[in-house]
Amino acid sequence: MKRVLFVILLLCLLCGCAKEPVSATDIIVEHYKTICNTSDSSVIRNQIAELDKLSKDASISEKERMFAQYTYNIGYGIAKLSLSGKAISVFDFPEMEILSETIGAIATEELEIEDVMIEESFKFVQKVEKFLQ
DSSP: HHHHHHHHHHHHHHHHTTTOOOOOHHHHHHHHHHHOOOHHHHHHHHHHHHHHHHOOTTTTTTHHHHHHHHHHHHHHHHHHHHHOOOOOTTTTTTTHHHHHHHHHHHHHTSSSSHHHHHHHHHHHHHHHHHHOO
């Protein structure tokens, strides 16, 4: 009986039926969610660093790298605001909601990432840095 259970377990491990492969897009979204849902500065810095690595990772597609860069910019801006300790109004950054929704739309393939989106996300970072000065 032990041998049968061992063989079944071994087959499951070899076949990979224990876990589904996770896409780069899913990983990017998880990093972004973690950035938005935590107040721990070390966790935020780690997640930002992971997004930066993904944006330069040659083993993923160009679209996934672009998505990682877009998400990195948005996450970086949100992290800077969150860690600044300043009181922030929705009226200060109305585009934050749209940019965040765009991440979800790209992840679910409702939208396709384009260069102009990365430029807009970088403008958001510049606006945040200007606001915090």
